[in-house]
Amino acid sequence: MQELKQKLNFIADLIIDKNDVVYLDYPFHLNVGDLLIYHGTEEFFKQHNIQVKFRRPWTSFNIKELRYIITPNTTILCHGGGNFGDLYSVTQRLREAVIQTYPSNRIIVFPQTAFFKNKQTEKSSAEIFRQHNDCHLFARDEPTFYLMEKFSENVYLSPDMAHQLYGKLKKSHHIKNETLFFLRKDIEKTNTEAVLTQVAKRAQSTILDWPDTISISDKAIWNIQFKFLLAIRHLKMSNIKNCMNSYWHNKSLQLMHNSSLLFSEYQEVVTTRLHGHILSCLLDIPNTVYDNSYGKNKGYFDLWTNKVRFSQFKRI
DSSP: OHHHHHTTHHHHHHHHHHEEEEEOOOOSSSSSSHHHHHHHHHHHHHHOOOOOEOOOOEGGGGGGGGGTTTOTTTEEEEEEEEEEEEETHHHHHEEEEEEOOOOOOOEEEEEEEEEOOOOHHHHHHHHHHHOOOOOOOOOOOOHHHHTTTOOSSSEOOOOEEEEHHHHTTTOOSSEEEEEEEEOOOOOTOOOHHHHHHHHHHHHTTEOOOOOSOOOHHHHHHHHHHHHHHTTTTOOOOOOHHHHHHHHHHHHHHHHHHHHHHHHHEEEEEEEEEEHHHHHHEEEETTEEEEEEEETTHHHHIIOOOOOOOOEOOOOO
């Protein structure tokens, strides 16, 4: 796991001026897997002494704000994850807008898994990216690497930014003699979830997904804040947005550690979530990972975590 963490160091070498950096599309939502990536990224900034002068999630991002921030030396960093493609079109359009608006600035897309359902959408997006001569894309798996070669000449393989958190997460001191089944409930689920749910029920094991780890009150408060940020998205109001950055950093850190404490209560994890798998590895918990709907988990396991001795990949 330490070796995977060290593989992220190369990304820092691509940043032109570590005091002139903006970070876009960080997650302002309650998927703790994405929050692991977010705080792994923030830990990466800290370890490499990268001073981020401007941060925005897509919910409050207004590209007009950047005109007051960007200099010729600014490196624009786009959050990593699994939203490169047309399953999550809002964030892809954000990246395309930045690519088109700042053709002379270095742009780095942190480690992603890419997937397009629509080949025409893929082609159109690739044409936009290809217009930029200094765009650097990091792929979390080989299929993504080959797809991203259509988008840029600067494509690299890299593990997920969450690996920067190795050794930094809180662990519970109370371990149950039980297996946690951590299964998807969203658009990436497959029949695997149905089969594993029945297995878990027969064993009377706990079945959870990320939404189940968030309290009702936290969901209610987040919902109000989310709507507020959307309402002021096209307004300047930079001071308010910056205050929300600081609040969310602290709140999401709490949510992330809540999940790490929860996971570490179990002696084993069975999951169809990539970051259920990665979090288990970060906590040194024996785990079994099954695939999602488009091969993301298998691609990641085959390339990065297959050498983790307490982890395995299975198919139904």
